[in-house]
Amino acid sequence: RIGKIKDKNDEVPSNFLNEINKWSLESIARVVLDIRLGCMDDESNLETQQLIDAVHTFFINVGILELxxxxxxxxxxxxxxxxxxxxxTIVRFTRKYANIAMEKSRENIKEGDELSLLERILKIENEKTSNLAAVLALDLFLVGIDTTANAVASVLYQLASHPDKQLILHEEIMRELPIDDMKMTRKHLENLKYLKACIRETLR
Known part of the structure; x- marks a missing residue:
């Protein structure tokens, strides 16, 4: 995706943070609801951008209104x-996709690691209604999109500012995931120690 949006000077556009927000939303939807939104597609769903904008508006205004x-x-x-x-907008979006995830869950029998985060929580609570699903999705989308995107943007900025560290990280990732589209496992994550160190140092 980055390769597609970089200019002739090999630089990302000024709205690159929005691209990271799209990735954040796509990732959260995949982990929480086990659905794809297509945020990173060339012709992405306009609704997903509306959700990202709504989350930003929420965070900008909530402090002003409260303080x-x-x-x-x-x-x-x-x-x-x-x-x-x-x-x-946030409630409408989360309710819609929570309902889609619930319908998908009823149609497909999954177990263990195949369950989405939402399905695991509903299973623990022995809950099959869409109301709880919508509330859980609302909380995770509301607090997850912006915070995840900002954290990732900070890590990328620090790596761009320290190309020597970026090279070390690249070598580690290529050792663990040498093939394009290779499925990442828990074992891979455990072995990406330098990546974890970069994230911790950035957040520190």
Whole structure:
């Protein structure tokens, strides 16, 4: 994906963080709901971008609404309206795809590691309703997209700023995953010690 969007100077576009947000959303949907949204496709679903924008709007406005004088309690301020509209978008999206995931779960019998995070929680709670699924998906999408994207962006920035460390990491990844589209296993993750160190150092 990065190779497609880089310019002739081998640089990513100014909106590269949005690309990372797309990847973050796609990854969360895959892990939590076991569905593909197509966020990284050349012609991605407009709805996924609306969700990303809504999450950003939520985080921008929630602090202002909570910490400044609450005029929104007296009348509908523009920021309050934007905040509510953003939440409506997030709820609509998560409920839609939680329902899709629930239907998919009913049609396919899976066990153990094949279960999505949502399916595992529902199994533990012995819950089969879509309401709990929607609430779980809402929480994970709301807090996961922005935080995951910012963490990954920070790691990429640090690696770009330290090409010698980037080379060491690249060599480690190529040792563990030498083939394109190779399926990553838990064993691979355990062996990617330098990658873990890079992430920890960035977050520190």
């Amino acid at each position: 400044k004088f609450p005029f929104w309690k007296l009348f509908n301020t523009p920021k309050w309206i934007n905040y509510v509209n953003a939440l409506d």
